[in-house]
Amino acid sequence: MLSLVACTKGTSAPAVIDAGVALVDDCTYDTKLVAGIPGSPGHLIASERNPNGASELATLMRTFVDDWRAARVALDVDGGSPAAVSPKFPTHRKIRCSWPTDAADRNPTFDGFAKNYVRAVKAFDAQPGREKYEGVLDACKACHEVSCGGPLEVIEGLRWK
Ligand code: HEC
Numbered sequence: 001m002l003s004l005v006a007c008t009k010g011t012s013a014p015a016v017i018d019a020g021v022a023l024v025d026d027c028t029y030d031t032k033l034v035a036g037i038p039g040s041p042g043h044l045i046a047s048e049r050n051p052n053g054a055s056e057l058a059t060l061m062r063t064f065v066d067d068w069r070a071a072r073v074a075l076d077v078d079g080g081s082p083a084a085v086s087p088k089f090p091t092h093r094k095i096r097c098s099w100p101t102d103a104a105d106r107n108p109t110f111d112g113f114a115k116n117y118v119r120a121v122k123a124f125d126a127q128p129g130r131e132k133y134e135g136v137l138d139a140c141k142a143c144h145e146v147s148c149g150g151p152l153e154v155i156e157g158l159r160w161k
Contacts, residue, residue, distance in 0.1 A: 029108065031097040
């Protein structure tokens with residue numbers, strides 16, 4: 001199922017979704033990415049799913065999928081307490097400063113959607129539960145609808161029910 005991730009580019013208006021939530025600033029659109037690190041162009045990370053190797057961003061996306069699936073199982077299926085779910089912001093905020101497969105994909109439109117995502121993650125961390133969880137998935141979907149359509153099925157598969 002997770003192999004259906006080919007990116008289909010859509011055309012879209014630029015995102016205007018920076019509503020001014022304070023974000024830590026060592027990982028922003030202005031952050032210069034370091035050449036040669038694992039997941040950078042020419043240094044893709046070995047991956048069972050992707051024979052060509054995975055970028056830093058693609059690897060982070062896999063972490064997102066795993067983290068949200070685990071959070072939903074803990075809260076919904078296992079009926080766990082919100083306090084048992086670890087904050088996602090510390091790792092997920094890296095979306096704004098990770099190498100994509102195609103460096104040109106890290107552009108202002110992407111960053112607008114990335115900020116929107118980080119904001120949804122912070123809202124979840126503050127109040128872990130169904131409503132904020134669905135808000136996170138809406139933020140995944142908003143970006144993927146315009147940038148990379150392949151994973152939409154994976155995103156919908158993470159819905160609360
Ligand atoms: C700001 C835009 C954006 C947001 C938000 C976003 N994605 Fe992505 N996603 C991308 C881009 C761009 C790629 C392609 C990365 C690459 O090829 O380097 C990608 C790739 C993926 C992949 C394929 C990874 C692979 O192995 O090739 C999956 C699965 C995925 N995203 C799921 C998600 C989920 C789930 C969320 C929310 C929890 C999410 N994405 C949020 C832009 C986004």
